[in-house]
Amino acid sequence: xxxxxxxxxxxxxxxxNELSATSLLLQSGLGEINYSANVRSAGMxxxxxxIYDSYNLxxxxxxxxxxxxxxxxxxxxxxxxTSVSGNSSGSLKSGTFNGLSFxxxxxxxxxxxIALTPYSDYGFEATATGAQTISIGDSTEIYDFxxxxxxxxxxxxxLLGTGVRVNQxxxxxxxxxxxxxxxxxxxxxxxxxISSVGTIADFSRSVEAKMKGLNLxxxxxxxxxxxxxxxxxxxxxxxxxxxxERFFDYDEYYNEDERPTRIDTLELKIPASIGVGVSYKVxxxxxxxxxxxxxNWNNFKIVGSENNSQVxxxxxxxxxxxxxxxxxPRYDAKIWDKFKYRFGFNFAxxxxxxxxGNSINEYLVSLGVGFPFIYSxxxxxxxxxxxxxxRGSTSKNEISETLYKFTIGITGLETWFVNRRRK
Numbered sequence: 573x574x575x576x577x578x579x580x581x582x583x584x585x586x587x588x589n590e591l592s593a594t595s596l597l598l599q600s601g602l603g604e605i606n607y608s609a610n611v612r613s614a615g616m617x618x619x620x621x622x623i624y625d626s627y628n629l630x631x632x633x634x635x636x637x638x639x640x641x642x643x644x645x646x647x648x649x650x651x652x653x654t655s656v657s658g659n660s661s662g663s664l665k666s667g668t669f670n671g672l673s674f675x676x677x678x679x680x681x682x683x684x685x686i687a688l689t690p691y692s693d694y695g696f697e698a699t700a701t702g703a704q705t706i707s708i709g710d711s712t713e714i715y716d717f718x719x720x721x722x723x724x725x726x727x728x729x730x731l732l733g734t735g736v737r738v739n740q741x742x743x744x745x746x747x748x749x750x751x752x753x754x755x756x757x758x759x760x761x762x763x764x765x766i767s768s769v770g771t772i773a774d775f776s777r778s779v780e781a782k783m784k785g786l787n788l789x790x791x792x793x794x795x796x797x798x799x800x801x802x803x804x805x806x807x808x809x810x811x812x813x814x815x816x817e818r819f820f821d822y823d824e825y826y827n828e829d830e831r832p833t834r835i836d837t838l839e840l841k842i843p844a845s846i847g848v849g850v851s852y853k854v855x856x857x858x859x860x861x862x863x864x865x866x867x868n869w870n871n872f873k874i875v876g877s878e879n880n881s882q883v884x885x886x887x888x889x890x891x892x893x894x895x896x897x898x899x900x901p902r903y904d905a906k907i908w909d910k911f912k913y914r915f916g917f918n919f920a921x922x923x924x925x926x927x928x929g930n931s932i933n934e935y936l937v938s939l940g941v942g943f944p945f946i947y948s949x950x951x952x953x954x955x956x957x958x959x960x961x962x963r964g965s966t967s968k969n970e971i972s973e974t975l976y977k978f979t980i981g982i983t984g985l986e987t988w989f990v991n992r993r994r995k
Contacts, residue, residue, distance in 0.1 A: 595664070596656055596696050596971055597932055597964050600885075600924050601872065602840075603694030603726055603755075607865075607890060607920070609633075610671065611648050611981035615940015615957035616894030617916020619861035621849030622793065622803035627942075627953050627983045629673040629685055632847065633791035633805050634745025637683040637735035643676040648981035655974040658966040664696060670979055673731075683735045685747075691727040694755050704763075716764045727753035727783060735791075745791040751812060755781040778819045785812030787842065799853040803863070809844040813837075814874075841873040849892075857898040865890045869923035886931055888923040892916065894938070914940035914957070926969040936961035936975070952984045 598604045609620035610628040620630045624639030629646060648670040656662050668690065675685035700719045705712060733747025760776040787810035795801045816836040849863030869885040894916030899909040918936040925931060940957035959977040966972045 595654060595693075595963070595973060596660055596698075597926065597969065597973060598922070598924050599694070599696065599723060601869070602692040602842075605692045606670075606690050607918075608979075610646070610673075611955040611957050611979045612896075612914065612940065612942060613894075614959060614977070614979050615914035615916065615938055615942075615955070616861060616896055617918045617936070617938050618890070618892045619849060619851070619863050619894040619916060621791075621805055621847050621863045621865075622801045622851040623849075623859070623861055624793070624795075624801065627944075627985070628955070628981070629675050629687055631671070631673075631687055631689055631729075631731055633793065633803050634683075634685065634733040634735045634747045635743040635791040635793040636803065637675060637685055637733075637745065638677075638681070638737040638743040638793075640675065640677055640683055641680070642985040644674070644983055644985050646673045646981055646983035647671070648979060650977060650979040652978075653976045655976075656971060657974070658969075658971040660698070660971055666693075668693070671981070681737045685731070685733050685735070687729075687731040689729050689731065691729040691749070691751055691753070693726040695722075695724040695726070697722045718762050720758075720760050722758045723756070725753060725755035725781075727751050741795055743793045745793075747789055747791075749787040749789070749810075751783065751785045751787060751810070753783050755783070779816060780819075781814060781816045783812050783814050783840070785810050785840070785842070789845075801851045803847075803849045803851075805845075805847040805865075807845040807867075810842050812840040812842060814840050839875040841871070841875060843868045843871040858895065859898070860893075860895045862891075862893045864892075867923065872923070884925050884929050885923050886921065886925060888921060890918065890920040892918050910943060912942040914938070914942070916940075918959075918961070922963075926964070926971070928970075930968055932964050932969060934961060934963045952982065954980070954982055956980045 595604050608614040608618050609630045609632045612625065612628045613620040613630070620636070621633045624636050626640050627644065629644065630636045649667065650670040651667045652665070654664040656664065671687060671689040673685065673687035675683055677683045698721045702717055702719065704715050704717060706715065730750040730752070731747055733745060735743055735745040737743045757779045758776070762774050787807060789805060789807035791803065791805045793801060793803045816838065845865065845867040847863060847865035849861060851859060851861035853859050867888045870887050872885045894914065897913045899911060916938040918938065920934045922932045922934055936959050938957055938959040940955065942953055942955040944951050944953040957979045959975065961975045963973040963975060964971055
């Protein structure tokens with residue numbers, strides 16, 4: 573249990589230093605949704621549904637948890653850089669807490685797990701300059717202004733679940749995702765000069781949305797042979813309570829105080845999702861995996877909104893392929909023989925559209941590595957993943973984004989609930 577204090581301190585540090593991820597293309601709906609189950613999954617192109625994992629907690633398929641024989645603690649962080657080109661340009665950087673999990677097996681057939689992970693990220697910052705012309709009678713005045721827009725926030729996911737090994741061929745899982753988060757948009761307009769006529773003023777607007785909801789999902793993992801595994805996940809869809817509060821603030825020159833205008837209470841109807849995957853060990857130490865997932869965002873609804881029809885959403889699809897090469901697991905093996913090398917590819921048709929209603933595609937290539945440290949009462953594993961890819965295109969969407977992601981995680985295993993024999 574010596575790892576508990578280490579992971580508690582590390583987790584507090586990670587949560588306190590969270591920063592929002594950024595994208596200019598993905599500023600509708602719930603923002604950029606996290607589709608990697610953990611750092612190992614990120615290194616394997618995001619594949620996870622059909623893979624038993626003795627170290628990392630898979631947040632998509634709880635049936636895979638039954639592959640663990642020890643209690644586990646893990647924590648992850650991620651850094652991301654997004655280079656934007658096209659009608660807008662710039663570089664967006666962020667660092668974020670990427671997951672904290674704990675799980676423990678019960679009687680070798682049942683595994684209980686809890687995790688705190690980011691569900692979606694939402695945010696960007698932009699600055700623009702311009703001029704506004706005001707005509708009053710025979711006089712015309714031109715005012716230069718600077719406009720700043722900042723959007724931050726996202727949804728966090730508190731996951732509670734269990735995996736049950738029915739027999740040597742079949743495992744089943746169930747989990748409940750408690751979603752909670754906040755989105756905030758701030759817009760300010762500052763003029764270089766103020767008219768004596770009083771027809772124009774510095775202006776700011778803040779919109780804050782608070783969200784909470786519950787999603788239930790199920791998973792299954794079938795292994796007809798030692799080499800082959802097939803996984804399936806299904807999410808029931810959920811309703812997120814969505815409360816929006818708007819504030820306006822004007823320059824003191826006009827003696828206007830900050831005041832709330834109105835509070836809207838809405839409901840977001842998140843559609844059901846399905847995923848299927850297959851993995852096969854083609855060689856004793858080479859594992860290959862492929863999977864497909866879909867979510868019918870055409871059924872996404874905002875109940876209570878007057879402007880629901882203004883934004884278009886598409887059914888999202890994601891194809892993933894990945895592999896892992898494991899080397900000699902012996903305790904006395906050479907250090908380089910203990911590394912696990914990972915690779916993958918990921919293609920997605922996203923649920924958001926651009927400003928003209930065109931679909932947005934995303935491509936990612938990934939590399940990863942894992943290294944275990946084994947000791948008498950358990951082990952610790954360090955994992956890292958690097959992802960490189962493209963989102964959108966300048967010819968179709970007018971904006972394209974080049975993505976660089978780096979994720980690192982640490983997992984500690986401990987042996988619990990072992991009956992010791994008396995001498």
